[in-house]
Amino acid sequence: MSVRRLAEDTVQPASFAFSKENAAWAEATINKYPKGREQSAIIPLLMRAQEQDGWVTRAAIESIADMLGMAYIRALEVATFYTQFQLKPVGSRAHVQVCGTTPCMLRGAEDLIKVCKKKIAAEPFTLNASGTLSWEEVECQGACVNAPMVMIFKDAYEDLTAERLEEIIDGFDAGKGAEIEPGPQIDRIYSAPEGGLTTLQLVEAPQKTKAPVRASKAKAEQAVSVPPSNAAKPETAADVTNPALKTPATAKKAAAKNAKAEGETVDKSKPAKKPR
Numbered sequence: 001m002s003v004r005r006l007a008e009d010t011v012q013p014a015s016f017a018f019s020k021e022n023a024a025w026a027e028a029t030i031n032k033y034p035k036g037r038e039q040s041a042i043i044p045l046l047m048r049a050q051e052q053d054g055w056v057t058r059a060a061i062e063s064i065a066d067m068l069g070m071a072y073i074r075a076l077e078v079a080t081f082y083t084q085f086q087l088k089p090v091g092s093r094a095h096v097q098v099c100g101t102t103p104c105m106l107r108g109a110e111d112l113i114k115v116c117k118k119k120i121a122a123e124p125f126t127l128n129a130s131g132t133l134s135w136e137e138v139e140c141q142g143a144c145v146n147a148p149m150v151m152i153f154k155d156a157y158e159d160l161t162a163e164r165l166e167e168i169i170d171g172f173d174a175g176k177g178a179e180i181e182p183g184p185q186i187d188r189i190y191s192a193p194e195g196g197l198t199t200l201q202l203v204e205a206p207q208k209t210k211a212p213v214r215a216s217k218a219k220a221e222q223a224v225s226v227p228p229s230n231a232a233k234p235e236t237a238a239d240v241t242n243p244a245l246k247t248p249a250t251a252k253k254a255a256a257k258n259a260k261a262e263g264e265t266v267d268k269s270k271p272a273k274k275p276r
């Protein structure tokens with residue numbers, strides 16, 4: 001668990017304001033919540049501020065707290081709790097989040113971290129010399145089946161090797177990040193096997209033949225003549241499985257019918273037993 005503090009005052013901007021478009025979006029987002037519950041919009045608003053400025057500044061936290069009528073400490077609690085919020089400036093062209101959880105670690109995440117240390121900075125959350133790149137180690141990003149992987153902003157780059165990550169970082173640093181296809185970096189679609197499917201391959205569909213009407217009618221008649229099967233029916237004389245008995249036999253008439261089905265004689269002078 002890392003200690004999450006706001007960035008030094010020296011890098012904090014004096015003020016924050018949403019752009020015109022983001023301000024309209026923020027207002028619409030706040031209006032989605034019931035009256036008196038507007039503070040629930042804190043997470044989407046902080047995330048929008050991060051997308052706008054690259055990181056969450058103190059001014060942004062306080063400005064959003066004002067918009068939502070919250071005490072600054074409440075907004076600070078949210079911003080410092082969730083690791084998705086970057087509390088320090090990150091690379092302007094790429095912030096590389098390397099997954100270091102077990103599946104990725106077993107598949108080479110440590111080599112990816114070495115690449116970040118070599119190409120970006122020796123320590124995480126540190127900008128490279130030109131301020132374009134930064135990196136950090138994160139927990140599982142939910143793409144374990146394509147491990148190892150990194151996230152850069154909202155995209156995942158999977159099935160990585162150290163060499164491929166170097167190429168990706170160089171691409172982003174050159175301002176060509178949009179040209180790099182996210183997802184698996186090997187020959188496979190999503191998490192399908194490399195080189196194509198090995199199971200559930202398309203088989204030749206059975207040919208539909210139109211049978212003559214007479215033949216199909218004869219077939220239907222034949223099907224009707226098949227006697228009902230007794231398969232799985234228990235062979236027992238117990239009342240519960242005797243199809244001739246109707247249950248519950250509470251009425252006189254039904255009791256007599258049951259007795260008849262079982263071959264008993266009914267003493268009509270006695271009343272039928274009442275059900276319990």
Ligand code: FES
Nearest residue numbers: 099104140143144
């Ligand atoms: S362990 Fe890396 S994505 Fe899940």
